[in-house]
Amino acid sequence: MAEENKGILKTAVVAIIGRPSAGKSTFLNTACQEPVSIVSAIPQTTRNAIKGIVNTSFGQLIFIDTPGYHDSEKKLNLRLKDITESQLDDIDCVLYIIDSTRQTGKEEDLTAQLLKNLQQKTVVAINKADSHLSKPIPVRQFIKETLPEIPKDRIFEISAEKDTGINEVLRALYDIAPEGEPLYDEELYTDQDLTFRVCEVIRGEAINRLQDEIPHSVYVEVADIEHRNEGKKLWIRAFLCVERESQKGIVIGKGASKIKEIRLAAIKKLSEIYIQKIDLDLQVKIDKNWRQKDYTLKKLISDN
Known part of the structure; x- marks a missing residue:
């Protein structure tokens, strides 16, 4: 990746969007190579917009790990939905993570609807592609139907847990990121106190x-x-x-x-x-x- 850098630095704030347990926190920790966000098999463990910072020779990507987007009227879940939606207001890019081992349905459709007006700056990661339960073809069809403006070369099959396809996703995000100097010191991988x-x-x-x-x-x-x-x-x-x-x-x-x-x-x-x-x-x-x-x-x- 570093060999292709022409010296132009890019900086982007990237919101990670996806259903509960899609692998958002695992992706963040793998990309940052540090334990930034809680990883659990239990859905909806992320309760805040948690930042993880990736620094490479291309620049800086500031990821925001959002709570899993979940259709529920409970007060806690409504608050979590508000947190996720609010992160889409002032971001440069979106990383939409989809669990390829689960069927798309109403909840996935609701999540995708959040990105209708953000397709030009969205990268899609079809996660858990290494699983024998993975069904990437139906997921790709779902993306084609619900988010048709996302080009094929910005849709990737990955394994966040096994660090497969992560660099390709990062490169795609750098490709659409705006030019700019880093917002955080290069030694930082999170801004959490x-x-x-x-x-x-x-x-x-x-x-x-x-x-x-x-x-x-x-x-x-x-x-x-x-x-x-x-x-x-x-x-x-x-x-x-x-x-x-x-x-x-x-x-x-x-x-x-x-x-x-x-x-x-x-x-x-x-x-x-x-x-x-x-x-x-x-x-x-x-x-x-x-x-x-x-x-x-x-x-x-x-x-x-």
């Missing part, structure tokens, strides 16, 4: 160890972060917040086994991101029916 990253890491480790409805009922509140031992240690006190007393017992687990498992996994992941030694005090508390509280949703979910 410390508190947000800690929350996301803990939540990610929690939801991947919980079942049924519990993952969607959890959020993380960081009560305190202190730099100790002359900056060599990060001491963190955080709470896994759930909606009901019965959920609290499940998250804690028998003999506090589950909360210990989550805590240790979070410490390990945070230690891979930060050079300081991590000391995490993790507890569970109840915020009754928080998914119905406008104040809590506004605090937790933002489009910045």
Whole structure:
């Protein structure tokens, strides 16, 4: 890729759009080669517009990983839909990721409708092409019918998990990106602050160890972060917040086994991101029916 660069730098803000579990967060982490966004088999784990930054000799792509576009009237899901839609207002490019192992239907059609007026700056990635369940031909037909102005040379079959076809997608985005100087320092791969990253890491480790409805009922509140031992240690006190007393017992687990498992996994992941030694005090508390509280949703979910 670098050999073809003629010295003209390009910079683009790219919104990643797709249904829940299409592979948006996996693509972002693979492209950035860093754990920027939560990856889980559980749908709708992304709750914010999360930025991941890719720097190459062609320039800079600032990806915004949006919540999976989901047809639901629940207050939390409506808020997530608003976040996704708002990211399409001031972007340079769109990466539309489609899961090739699932049938297109009403939800996929609703997602595609978001891009009707953005086809000239959209690149399509047909994900999970390596799966034996992959059906790329029906997906291509769906794209041809619903988004006919997207040229064939901007439609790619990829595997975000196995890093197949990612460079071709990046190159296609650079091709339609405007010229411009980088917006972020080339050493950065995300603009997330410390508190947000800690929350996301803990939540990610929690939801991947919980079942049924519990993952969607959890959020993380960081009560305190202190730099100790002359900056060599990060001491963190955080709470896994759930909606009901019965959920609290499940998250804690028998003999506090589950909360210990989550805590240790979070410490390990945070230690891979930060050079300081991590000391995490993790507890569970109840915020009754928080998914119905406008104040809590506004605090937790933002489009910045």
